[in-house]
Amino acid sequence: MKTGFLIDMDGVIYRENNLIPGAEDFVRALMATGTPFLFLTNNSAPTPEDLAVRMKHLGIPGLAAKHFYTSALNTADFLVETDPECTVFVIGEGGLHTALHEKRIASDSIQPRYVIVGEGAATMERLAKAHECIERGARLLATNPDNWCPVSSERTRPGAGATAAFLEASTGRRAYYLGKPNGFMFHRARRKLVEVALQEPEHVVMIGDTMETDIRGAIEVGLQSYLVLSGSTQIEGVSDYVYQPTRILNSVADLVEEVKTGIPCDRLSSPAFGCRANPGRAGNRHQTDVFALHKPRPRPAMTK
Numbered sequence: 001m002k003t004g005f006l007i008d009m010d011g012v013i014y015r016e017n018n019l020i021p022g023a024e025d026f027v028r029a030l031m032a033t034g035t036p037f038l039f040l041t042n043n044s045a046p047t048p049e050d051l052a053v054r055m056k057h058l059g060i061p062g063l064a065a066k067h068f069y070t071s072a073l074n075t076a077d078f079l080v081e082t083d084p085e086c087t088v089f090v091i092g093e094g095g096l097h098t099a100l101h102e103k104r105i106a107s108d109s110i111q112p113r114y115v116i117v118g119e120g121a122a123t124m125e126r127l128a129k130a131h132e133c134i135e136r137g138a139r140l141l142a143t144n145p146d147n148w149c150p151v152s153s154e155r156t157r158p159g160a161g162a163t164a165a166f167l168e169a170s171t172g173r174r175a176y177y178l179g180k181p182n183g184f185m186f187h188r189a190r191r192k193l194v195e196v197a198l199q200e201p202e203h204v205v206m207i208g209d210t211m212e213t214d215i216r217g218a219i220e221v222g223l224q225s226y227l228v229l230s231g232s233t234q235i236e237g238v239s240d241y242v243y244q245p246t247r248i249l250n251s252v253a254d255l256v257e258e259v260k261t262g263i264p265c266d267r268l269s270s271p272a273f274g275c276r277a278n279p280g281r282a283g284n285r286h287q288t289d290v291f292a293l294h295k296p297r298p299r300p301a302m303t304k
Helices: 023-033 048-058 071-082 094-102 124-135 160-171 183-197 211-220 235-240 252-261
Strands: 004-007 037-041 068-070 087-091 114-117 139-142 148-150 156-158 204-208 224-228 247-249
Touching: 004 183, 023 252, 037 183, 048 068, 068 071, 068 183, 071 094, 071 183, 087 094, 087 124, 114 124, 114 160, 124 160, 139 160, 183 204, 183 211, 204 211, 211 224, 247 252
Parallel strands: 004 037, 004 204, 037 068, 087 114, 114 139, 204 224, 224 247
Antiparallel strands: 148 156
C-alpha cells in the first residue's frame, strides 16, 4: 500500500490567492497515482465544500469535500465523542456553525456547556456574552491555537487563539485547544484518511510549513513529518527546535517525481542546521495548553 499524506494548506499549497509553484503538479500526481491524501487545516471558517471550490478557482479541480478536514470538523468530532448531549455558544464563522449543526450540537446563549471559539470577527457584544457564559460555568474550547496566521509576505490575520486568549484574560479560565498540534486532530485525520482510501496506508506522512503545529503534532502521534520552506518556517530556525522533521523540502514540488515513481528523491534529507533563526514577527504565533496541569490562573485585578 502506498504512503498516505496529511497536507497542510496555507503555506504548502497556496498563499493568499496564489498557488505555490509545483503545488498543482503535486496534487495532480497524488490523484493520478491513487495516493491517499487529506488536506488538514487549522482554519475553522470554511466548510470542506468551500475549500474544494477555492482550490478549483486556484487551478486544482477534481477535489471533493471528503479531501478536507478542518479544525471545525475536529471540534465537532471531539464534542460528539466526549459530550454528545452538550450545548454551545459559538464565536466563529460558517464552517464552525455548519460542522456543529451536522453533528446535531445545539446552540445555546443562555446556559451553554461550552463556549467555542474559532476564526472570524468577534464583536464586543459576543465576547461579552461568551464571558458571561464562562462565568456561569461554561468551559472554554478553541478550535485551534493560532494567535495569528500569515496571509501574504506583508500581512497576517488574527486567529482563534487570540480570541481565546482574550477570554482567558477576562475570565481567568484556561481554554482547551483543539486543531494542530493536538493529537486528537491527527488521530481523527488519520482515521478519515483511511475512510477516504478504503484501506490502511502503510505509512502516513504530515506535510506542513510550521514547526509548532504541523511538525510537532505529527511527531507526538508517531507520524513521519515533511517540513516545506514555502510557508512560515525559515530554514535558519529549524535547529531551534528539539524535535526535527523527517525531511526538509523547498516545496511540495520536490515530491512530484517521488509520488509518480515511488522512488525517494535523494534531495530530501533533513540535515542538522547550526545557525540561529531570524526572530521575525514579534509575539508567539500559537497558544498552547502547556499550563493545563496548573491550577487556573486568578483573574487579574480590575484596577492597579
